[in-house]
Amino acid sequence: AQTVTQSQPEMSVQEAETVTLSCTYDTSESDYYLFWYKQPPSRQMILVIRQEAYKQQNATENRFSVNFQKAAKSFSLKISDSQLGDAAMYFCAYTGDTGNQFYFGTGTSLTVIP
């Protein structure tokens, strides 16, 4: 069975600094997708960034980038130039190639210190 592990329940970062959130996963599939979702205190989950496993190039979306290590089954999220609005729960998620069965990690609560 696929599992997603986030080993950092809480992280904090100074405003304008860089922080990295960790995620590891377990799968026997070769094609799959990985996601980072953000859940602010209002609880509406939104997509931050996604990575296709068949792509070697790490995904980037403005201040957000990932370090995808397929062999190590690691998928970390780097937030550069952290802003107060980045404070939220961040969830790592996995789904297979067909999109059936979707697995979330337990989340990392990010605090941004002014």
Added chain:
Amino acid sequence: EAGVAQSPRYKIIEKRQSVAFWCNPISGHATLYWYQQILGQGPKLLIQFQNNGVVDDSQLPKDRFSAERLKGVDSTLKIQPAKLEDSAVYLCASSDVRGQGRNEQYFGPGTRLTVT
């Protein structure tokens, strides 16, 4: 574009009572998901529909939970009878079926259920 709508936003019931949640996905989204998010945990997928057919319900406690998606649009999730451990936020999400696994899921605001 209107987002995913859910109602009610909050619900308090006593154990052994029944409760139903409603979800209206983004127009045109064929795939609809129901998640259970217990406080301090990540969302757990309960059931996934594609149009009005069930794709995955392996983690749905079928002795007490049921869900339907008539006409492939709106969906309802029912719990009957509720237990204390069902206290959670129930999230609905939808996505476009084209592109399959790579598709972004759009989430609703959730329904917070408290069972006393």
